[in-house]
Amino acid sequence: MAKIKSIKELESLRAAILKKRDPNKPSIDICGGTGCQAYGCDLVISAFKDEVKRQGLEAKVNVKVSGCPGFCEQGPIVVIRPQNIFYPRAKVGDVPQIVSESVVKGQPVEKLLFVDPATGAKVTYESEVPFYKKQKRLILGQSGFIDPMVIEDYFAVGGYAALAKALSTMTPDQIIAQVKKSGLRGRGGAGFPTGVKWETTRRVPSDIRYVIVNADEGDPGAFANRSLLEGNPHSVLEGLIIGAYAIGSSQGYIYVRHEYPMAVQNTLIAIKQAEEYGLLGKNILGSGFDFSVKINTGGGAFVCGESTALMSSLEGKVGEPKAKYVHTAEKGLWEKPTNLNNVETWANVPLIIKNGADWFSRIGTEGSKGTKIFSLVGKINNTGLVEVPMGIKLREIIFDIGGGIPGGKKFKAVQTGGPSGGCIPERLLDLTVDFDELSKVGSMMGSGGMIVMNEDTCMVDIARYFVHFLEGESCGKCVPCREGLKRMNQILTDITEGRGREGDIELLEEMSGTLIDGSLCALGSTAANPVLSTIRYFRDEYVAHIRDKVCPAGVCKALITYCIDEAKCPGCGLCVKACPEQAITPRGKKKPVSLDTTKCIKCGACFDVCNLCAVKVK
Amino acid sequence: MKVSSEQKPNNEQVKRKADEILEKYQHEPGLLVSILHEIQAEYHYLQRYALEQVARGLKIPLTRVYSVATFFKVFSLKPRGRHLIQVCLGTACHVRGAARVEDKFERELGIKPGETTQDFVFTLASVNCVGACALGPMVLVDGQYNGQMNTDKVEPVLKKYT
Numbered sequence: 099m100a101k102i103k104s105i106k107e108l109e110s111l112r113a114a115i116l117k118k119r120d121p122n123k124p125s126i127d128i129c130g131g132t133g134c135q136a137y138g139c140d141l142v143i144s145a146f147k148d149e150v151k152r153q154g155l156e157a158k159v160n161v162k163v164s165g166c167p168g169f170c171e172q173g174p175i176v177v178i179r180p181q182n183i184f185y186p187r188a189k190v191g192d193v194p195q196i197v198s199e200s201v202v203k204g205q206p207v208e209k210l211l212f213v214d215p216a217t218g219a220k221v222t223y224e225s226e227v228p229f230y231k232k233q234k235r236l237i238l239g240q241s242g243f244i245d246p247m248v249i250e251d252y253f254a255v256g257g258y259a260a261l262a263k264a265l266s267t268m269t270p271d272q273i274i275a276q277v278k279k280s281g282l283r284g285r286g287g288a289g290f291p292t293g294v295k296w297e298t299t300r301r302v303p304s305d306i307r308y309v310i311v312n313a314d315e316g317d318p319g320a321f322a323n324r325s326l327l328e329g330n331p332h333s334v335l336e337g338l339i340i341g342a343y344a345i346g347s348s349q350g351y352i353y354v355r356h357e358y359p360m361a362v363q364n365t366l367i368a369i370k371q372a373e374e375y376g377l378l379g380k381n382i383l384g385s386g387f388d389f390s391v392k393i394n395t396g397g398g399a400f401v402c403g404e405s406t407a408l409m410s411s412l413e414g415k416v417g418e419p420k421a422k423y424v425h426t427a428e429k430g431l432w433e434k435p436t437n438l439n440n441v442e443t444w445a446n447v448p449l450i451i452k453n454g455a456d457w458f459s460r461i462g463t464e465g466s467k468g469t470k471i472f473s474l475v476g477k478i479n480n481t482g483l484v485e486v487p488m489g490i491k492l493r494e495i496i497f498d499i500g501g502g503i504p505g506g507k508k509f510k511a512v513q514t515g516g517p518s519g520g521c522i523p524e525r526l527l528d529l530t531v532d533f534d535e536l537s538k539v540g541s542m543m544g545s546g547g548m549i550v551m552n553e554d555t556c557m558v559d560i561a562r563y564f565v566h567f568l569e570g571e572s573c574g575k576c577v578p579c580r581e582g583l584k585r586m587n588q589i590l591t592d593i594t595e596g597r598g599r600e601g602d603i604e605l606l607e608e609m610s611g612t613l614i615d616g617s618l619c620a621l622g623s624t625a626a627n628p629v630l631s632t633i634r635y636f637r638d639e640y641v642a643h644i645r646d647k648v649c650p651a652g653v654c655k656a657l658i659t660y661c662i663d664e665a666k667c668p669g670c671g672l673c674v675k676a677c678p679e680q681a682i683t684p685r686g687k688k689k690p691v692s693l694d695t696t697k698c699i700k701c702g703a704c705f706d707v708c709n710l711c712a713v714k715v716k
Numbered sequence: 717m718k719v720s721s722e723q724k725p726n727n728e729q730v731k732r733k734a735d736e737i738l739e740k741y742q743h744e745p746g747l748l749v750s751i752l753h754e755i756q757a758e759y760h761y762l763q764r765y766a767l768e769q770v771a772r773g774l775k776i777p778l779t780r781v782y783s784v785a786t787f788f789k790v791f792s793l794k795p796r797g798r799h800l801i802q803v804c805l806g807t808a809c810h811v812r813g814a815a816r817v818e819d820k821f822e823r824e825l826g827i828k829p830g831e832t833t834q835d836f837v838f839t840l841a842s843v844n845c846v847g848a849c850a851l852g853p854m855v856l857v858d859g860q861y862n863g864q865m866n867t868d869k870v871e872p873v874l875k876k877y878t
Contacts, residue, residue: 136848136861170850318806321847356753356790357846359859397749397788400844414748415780416787475808475849482850513807549807563810567844573787676868678823701823702816706866 101376104384105262112253119254124159124201125179126150127242128188131166131328132360133321137187139174145193146176150201159201162251165241165329168483169229172212177224177242184224186212215479215501232499234461234469235485237445241329246364249371252332258377260448264340265385268451273344274300277447279455281467286312286403286440287518287544288620289466289533295437298427300345302435307347310412310431310438311338313354313361314396314403317516318567320547322471323441325483327354327361330445331368335391337447339382342389345437350391353408356398365393400517400571403545404619405430405438407573418573419619440545442471462488466532466543476513476549479504486531493527496550507552511635515544517564517571518624520631521557540631542624556653557636558643562590564628572621578612579622585609586629595656598644603633652715655700659716664690666712673704673713727765733758734769745774748784752791760796797832797839799877802856806845809852813866817853818842820867824874837878 102108128134128143146161167175172186178200185196185207192210199205211220214228221227224242244251252258264273278293299307311334315323326334338350354362369391372378380388399417401407407417409431430436446468450458459467466488472495475481479501486495496502496512503509511521520541522529529535533543551560569583586609589602610626617623633640642648649657662682667690674682674691681697682704690712693704705713725733737754741747748770755766762785771778785791803818818829821840825833832839848854851863855873862873 132846132861133848133850136851136854136863170848173850315847316844318810318845319808319849320845321849324847357843394747395750395753397753397784398790398843399788411749412746414745414774414776414784416783473849475852476811481808516807547807549811551811555811560811563807567805571844701819701867702813703820703867706813706816707868 099371099374101374102383103376103381105266108253108258108262108383112256112259115250115254122180124204125162126159126197126201127162127164127177127179129166129173129175129242130163131325132358133166133170133325134173134175135360137173139188141190142174142176142188142193145190146197149193149197153197153202155197155201159197162245163247165244165246166238166325166483167224167242168235168238168325168485169227169480170482171480172482175242179243182224183222184212184227185210229480229482229484229499229501232490232494233485234487236449236461236469237326237333237442238329238471238483238485240333241325244330246329246331247367249332249368249375252330256452257332258336260451261336261339261377262383264343264451265383265387270300270344270346273340273451276450276455277344280450280458281455281462282443282446282450282458283466283533284440285442285446285470285545287515287542289543292439292443295427295439296341296345298425299435299437302428304435306349306432306434307345308431308434308436309338309342309345309347309350310405310408310436311350311352311441311444312403312405312408312438313352313358313441314408315355315358315441315545316400316403316571317518317545317547319475319549320473320516320545322473322483322546324358324361326441326445326471327352327358328364331361331365332372333445333448334365334441335368335372335378337444338391339377339389340447340451341437341439341444343385343387347437348388348390350389351412351431352391352393353396353402353412354393355396355402362393362395369393399573400567401573401619401621404621407619408438409436416573418575419621421618442546463530463532465534470531470543470546472514472546472548474500474548474550477503477507477552477555478550488532489530491527492522492529492531495531495548496527500550503550503552507554509550510553510555511551511557513541513549513551513560513628514547515542515624515627516547517568518542518620518627519544519547520627521551521560521635522631523635540627540634542627554651554653556594556649556651557632557639558590558649559594559651559653561629561632562587562594565590565625568621568625576616576618576622578616579618579625582609582613582616583622583625590629593640593643594649594654596643596647596654598640598647600644602644603637603640607633658700659695660693660698660700660702660704661695661714661716662690662693663712663714666710667691668710668712672707672709676703676707678703725759730759730763730766731769734766734773738770738773743773743775745776748774748776748781749788752781752785752788756791761792761794763793763795792839795832795836797836799837799858800839800841800856802841802843802846803829804844804846804848804852804854804856805842806849806852808845808849809854812852814853816867817855817865817870820870821855821874824870838874 402417
């Protein structure tokens with residue numbers, strides 16, 4: 099590939115690519131993201147390639163491994179274009195029929211279509227799937243149409259036009275003014291105004307400035323950054339190059355957590371291809387601007403999602419945060435002015451430059467502009483990545499987009515903001531999703547993890563889970579965090595194991611106050627949120643555990659017993675085999691089994707193996 | 717070339733490999749974490765002699781190499797088993813019962829997370845979210861995804877590798 103030496107050459111290349119592509123040529127787009135990999139999409143991809151070959155269609159049909167279309171619950175996802183016929187949970191056995199009917203004839207295979215659980219109706223086209231209807235997929239929307247390992251696909255959907263516009267028609271100050279005017283706030287958790295951060299970094303007199311993409315995404319349950327880097331890495335690179343130009347940086351870093359090997363691989367490929375085309379390196383698009391990017395991986399430390407800890411790790415040191423009275427915009431990586439932003443923040447930039455700040459600021463609320471990507475996970479029907487305009491109601495996300503709670507169970511709470519966030523109960527479901535609204539109720543936006551919980555979730559156990567997680571991830575520098583979390587974990591464990599005492603709740607609240615006041619970084623200062631929000635909204639559960647030694651949700655092992663529902667048990671003996679302690683004995687054919695609670699270690703194996711819900715938790 | 721923990725490479729081999737990796741990363745101290753990743757990928761753990769070579773090659777104190785090697789959870793200073801089992805304990809997997817799955821692995825293998833079976837076949841580890849939440853509870857074995865796990869599926873997964 100020859101380097102593109104000017105804006106004009108870029109547009110000529112784009113036109114040439116589009117000319118060679120027939121928009122009516124059938125394309126089988128199969129999601130190749132990590133989620134669908136876990137479903138075995140590789141087998142489906144091979145099956146399609148083999149079938150296309152077998153039917154002699156190689157010259158007439160594209161088989162494309164695309165980025166993530168977001169509806170992870172229904173993977174492997176296959177979309178037949180140009181009609182956009184949507185096939186969820188595609189199996190190898192379905193492939194020949196899909197090719198014969200949809201690819202060749204453009205007709206849907208009725209029995210393989212998505213069925214709307216609310217109406218029972220079949221849905222043919224991608225845009226009609228209820229999961230997508232209320233979303234505004236400005237950032238994620240491209241992923242399903244491109245092969246992330248093919249830069250020409252990105253060119254074909256208008257990629258790098260924003261960069262060309264920025265380099266050829268805008269000064270750095272003008273770009274920063276647009277980002278400021280747009281109202282874009284950081285998508286990593288803190289929600290700091292992006293344009294202000296860029297401007298601060300630019301204004302510091304220095305010969306060297308750095309820009310960083312924070313792809314550490316440590317919040318358990320959040321995977322939007324993973325999906326973006328896997329599925330559309332160029333969208334992030336383009337934003338980064340524009341930002342680097344505006345800020346005055348010639349060296350960028352992408353810090354990806356180690357648990358995302360495919361994101362690392364796809365981003366490396368994207369960087370290489372961008373370099374080959376002259377979109378990275380020296381004299382980008384003939385503008386005189388030089389910029390290059392390196393990738394570093396993390397090592398399994400949640401604290402390295404914090405900006406100063408991340409930079410420390412980039413310097414080859416342990417990820418210990420630094421005091422924030424020295425802003426990293428002034429002294430960051432290698433003591434130089436550094437601008438760090440989240441993956442999603444960077445991905446918003448090309449849209450703002452292309453469509454203008456006014457367009458962007460018309461989406462969202464007064465204090466929170468644009469869209470936000472959430473990973474909707476947990477006890478929810480439609481697990482996946484949703485992109486919604488700020489200001490949408492939580493209820494709409496969970497019920498209209500998420501499809502509500504599986505198994506007819508009742509919604510109990512939704513946890514946002516990861517370990518730094520809080521749990522929001524049912525009575526607040528009409529809350530609008532916005533940075534400030536979420537903070538007001540004791541939670542936060544965070545990086546976008548949204549974990550739905552039902553009546554079978556114990557909120558004390560959830561608080562214990564998060565505190566246990568944070569105790570392990572604390573860097574250890576600050577006493578309130580290091581010692582406080584350890585002690586809070588002990589107290590919460592005692593409560594869940596039946597050793598809770600009067601005064602424990604008040605003690606947890608007091609220790610939370612110390613954590614907030616005495617921690618150097620946000621890991622410690624927000625660690626109290628899961629505890630305080632569960633006490634605020636679910637105090638009665640804490641009281642039940644402490645005073646009555648009961649776990650109302652039936653989760654805490656020490657406070658529950660397993661028993662057999664004799665009316666439902668057919669005596670099949672599956673649980674007898676599954677029990678590691680021989681605590682269950684058969685009583686004869688078609689007679690319910692007997693469970694000896696003195697031998698039961700409450701491992702849950704019988705509960706898991708019984709298909710008839712005959713094992714109950716008391 | 718992957719070397720199992722049972723066949724310990726000699727110092728000469730380790731030095732050569734370390735130098736190769738250091739060369740690849742241009743002896744940049746900032747890339748210490750990436751360098752340690754590659755050494756661990758080669759030998760399944762970080763042995764002292766390898767860390768000494770890294771310190772020498774990067775011209776940084778051995779204590780700094782050790783502090784980084786012990787700070788990041790992904791690194792192991794002890795030999796690991798042939799197969800690495802990683803149980804995801806992320807929040808989404810947790811609410812779907814991941815703790816019970818982990819308990820079952822512990823009982824079957826007789827080890828706790830972070831430990832290796834005596835025959836060096838399995839190492840059990842917990843990991844905080846691999847981003848495949850739709851299929852939780854998720855367990856990775858040697859990087860292969862095993863989704864929708866429950867206590868019942870643990871033995872069949874282990875059987876695949878023995």
